[in-house]
Amino acid sequence: MSVTSSQTERQQNVLNLLHGLKGQEPLKKLFWTELNYDRANSPISRKGWGEQASSALADDPVLFATGGKDFHVIHARLKTDKLLIGIERPVVSRLLQDHPYSLFIFSNANQDQWHFLNVKYDDDVQKRRLFRRITVGTQEKLRTASERIDKINLADAPNVAPNTIQKLHDDAFDVEPVTKEFFQEYGRIFAEVEAAIKGIRDADRKHLFTQRLFNRLMFIAFIQKKGWLKFGGTADYLLALWKAHEHDKTTTEKNFYRDRLKPLFFFGLNGGSQETDVANINRGGFLKSLIGEVPYLNGGLFDEDVDDKDEKVDIPDGAIRAVLTDLFARFNFTVTESTPLDVEVAVDPEMLGKIFEELVTGRHETGSFYTPKPVVSFMCREAIEGLRLTT
Numbered sequence: 001m002s003v004t005s006s007q008t009e010r011q012q013n014v015l016n017l018l019h020g021l022k023g024q025e026p027l028k029k030l031f032w033t034e035l036n037y038d039r040a041n042s043p044i045s046r047k048g049w050g051e052q053a054s055s056a057l058a059d060d061p062v063l064f065a066t067g068g069k070d071f072h073v074i075h076a077r078l079k080t081d082k083l084l085i086g087i088e089r090p091v092v093s094r095l096l097q098d099h100p101y102s103l104f105i106f107s108n109a110n111q112d113q114w115h116f117l118n119v120k121y122d123d124d125v126q127k128r129r130l131f132r133r134i135t136v137g138t139q140e141k142l143r144t145a146s147e148r149i150d151k152i153n154l155a156d157a158p159n160v161a162p163n164t165i166q167k168l169h170d171d172a173f174d175v176e177p178v179t180k181e182f183f184q185e186y187g188r189i190f191a192e193v194e195a196a197i198k199g200i201r202d203a204d205r206k207h208l209f210t211q212r213l214f215n216r217l218m219f220i221a222f223i224q225k226k227g228w229l230k231f232g233g234t235a236d237y238l239l240a241l242w243k244a245h246e247h248d249k250t251t252t253e254k255n256f257y258r259d260r261l262k263p264l265f266f267f268g269l270n271g272g273s274q275e276t277d278v279a280n281i282n283r284g285g286f287l288k289s290l291i292g293e294v295p296y297l298n299g300g301l302f303d304e305d306v307d308d309k310d311e312k313v314d315i316p317d318g319a320i321r322a323v324l325t326d327l328f329a330r331f332n333f334t335v336t337e338s339t340p341l342d343v344e345v346a347v348d349p350e351m352l353g354k355i356f357e358e359l360v361t362g363r364h365e366t367g368s369f370y371t372p373k374p375v376v377s378f379m380c381r382e383a384i385e386g387l388r389l390t391t
Contacts, residue, residue, distance in 0.1 A: 007150070010034070010150050010153065011146050011147055011150045012146075013034050014030065014034055014035075014146040014149055014150045015142055015143065015146035017029060017030045017034060018030075018136050018142045018145055018146055018149070019142060021112075021114060021136055022110075022111055022112045023111050024062070024064065024075060024111070027064070027075060027105065027114075028064055028065070030149075031064070031065040031073055032065060034153070035149075035150075035152060035153045035154060036153060036154040036155050037065035037066060037067055037073060037154060038065065038066045038067070038068075039064075039065065040063050040064055040065055040066050040072075041062065041063075041064055042062065042063045042064075043060045043061070043062055043063075044060055044061040044062065044063055044074065044095070044098075045060060046060055046061075049094055050090070050094065052087075052090045053090040053091045053093070053094040055079075056078060056079065056087040056088075056090065056091055057076055057077060057078060057079065057091065058077045058078065058079045058109055059077060061074050061075060061076040061091075061095065062074065062075050062076075063099070067154055067157070067160055067162070067165040068160030068161065068162065068165070070101055070162035071101045071102065071103075071160070071162045071165040071166065072099045072101065072102045072103075073102070073103045073105065074095060074099060074102055074103070074104050074105065075105045075106075075107065076088075076091055076095075076104065076105070076106050076107075077106075077107050077108075077109065077111060078106060078107065078108055078109060079109055080108060080109060081108055081109055081110065082108055082113070083106060083107075083108055083113050083114075083115050083135070085131075085133075085336075085342065088104075088106050088115065088117065089131070091104075091106075092104055092117065092119060092131070096119065101162035101163070101165065101166050102119075103116065103117070103118060103152070103169055104116075104117040104118075104119070105117070112137060112138060113135075113136075113137040113138075114135070114136040114137060115133045115134070115135060115136075116133065116134040116136065116145075116149065117131060117132070117133050118131075118132045118133075118169050118170065118172070118173035119131060119132075120132065120170045120173070122341075128341055129341065130341055130342075130343070131341065131342045131343070132173040132174075132175065132342075132343050132344075132345060133173075133343070133344050133345065134148055134149065134173065134344075134345045134346075135332070135334070135344060135346065139235065139236070140332050141328075141329060141330070141331060141332040141333070142332070143329075143330050143331070143332075144178055144330070144331050144332050144345070144346065145332065145345075148172050148173065148178070148345055149172070151168070151171065151172035152165075152168055152169050152172045154168075156168065173345055174345075175343050175344075175345045175346075178331070178345055178346070178347070179347070179351065179354070182327075182331050182347050182351065183351070183354065183355070185326070185327055185330070185331075186214075186327060186355060189322050189323060189326060189327050190210060190214060192319065192322055193210055193213070193214075193315070193319040193320075193322065193323065194206060194207060194210040196315065196316050196318065196319040197209065197210060197313070197314070197315050197319070198312075198313070198314040198315075198316075199310060199312035199313035199314050200307060200310075200313055205307060209307050209313070212305075213315070214323070214355075215301065215352075216265060216301060216302065217238070217323055217324075217328075218351075218352060218355075219301060219352075220237070220238060220264075220269075221238065221328050221333050222333055222335055222349055222352075223335075224236070224237040224238060225333050225334065225335045226335055228294075228295050229292065229293070229294050229295075230292055230293045231244065231291070231292030231293070232244065232292065237292065238324055238328060239324065239328075239329060240292075241260055241264075241291070241292065242256065242320075242321070242324050242325075244260075245259065245260055245317075254317075255314070255315075255316075255317060256315075256317050256320045257314075257315040257317075257320060258314075259290065260290060260291060261320070262308070263287060263290050263291050264290075264291040264294065265302045265304075265308075266302060266304045266308065267287060267291075268287075268291045268294040268296075269294055269295070269296070269297045269301075269302045270296075270297070270302035270303060270304065331346070331347045332346040332347065333346060333347045333348075334346040334347065334348050335348075335349065336348070
């Protein structure tokens with residue numbers, strides 16, 4: 001679906017507000033000015049609440065915006081410094097009793113980390129609640145967040161009936177379009193990078209080399225979310241590494257793959273031996289100046305093979321730039337352990353399995369297939385139920 005210039009401008013306005021989202025005032029501006037909700041400012045008393053839900057909050061929730069009369073946008077500030085899914089759930093369950101059509105927005109105590117939380121009922125006969133979150137904060141990539149949140153703009157609602165607005169929210173918080181868009185972009189950029197790589201003439205070897213490169217970069221994109229990698233004091237590791245490379249004036253013959261990624265892959269993350277931890281050796285030395293602080297990982301992903309050692313293999317900077325700035329910088333990655341009933345609207349580690357299923361060469365010959373999360377969940381439930389009935 002094409003995006004008009006007015007939609008692009010709207011998304012940019014939302015993005016700007018999300019970048020500066022600290023405290024309730026910019027949150028109100030987002031909904032009152034950009035998303036066309038009606039103004040409200042009504043504290044919600046916790047009198048009569050259960051202890052678990054009431055004690056999770058720093059103060060009473062606030063109903064600060066409405067869609068028509070019956071759709072409510074509610075802000076709840078947690079006592080904790082971090083956003084904790086487990087303590088959000090009882091608060092939502094209590095609020096739903098009086099506010100069945102709602103968007104719930106949680107912040108941490110400092111109000112600089114946010115969860116925009118949509119509750120949708122699944123199509124199962126049990127009508128189970130699906131909790132779906134968009135995370136906003138200083139460490140998050142916000143382009144996808146701004147695109148999804150713009151979709152709850154009431155300028156696009158045909159009417160202000162609560163079920164109509166709820167449907168608008170349910171569609172905006174659907175993770176499948178995000179997953180599909182990421183996969184499409186991944187495939188497009190994968191083809192560009194594969195075509196740009198020089199020094200490998202055999203097509204199958206070149207394809208496998210490209211797969212390993214993307215697998216390694218994707219893995220790093222996830223583990224940097226855990227804060228395990230730092231460069232120049234920032235945990236946005238790959239982008240910081242790229243910017244340092246771009247600003248490096250020591251040579252005119254620089255190449256990001258050769259100068260930064262190969263040392264990172266084969267001397268940092270691979271390390272050579274369990275004692276070779278770049279965070280603890282050569283501190284302040286040349287290697288650390290190239291790749292920063294990284295852990296040794298005891299796995300085969302960063303083992304060096306014949307093509308990795310071949311000095312004739314060349315990956316132009318433009319190909320790497322496409323991965324880092326056109327793909328990774330656009331989508332938010334999450335390492336939150338989601339379930340079929342609790343999902344973050346972001347690229348999660350399950351995407352590695354979906355990419356494996358679609359793009360990896362040779363999986364049919366080896367019998368290597370990926371089992372989707374809902375199927376795993378169903379199999380586990382059935383196995384547990386079967387065990388319960390036999391004991």
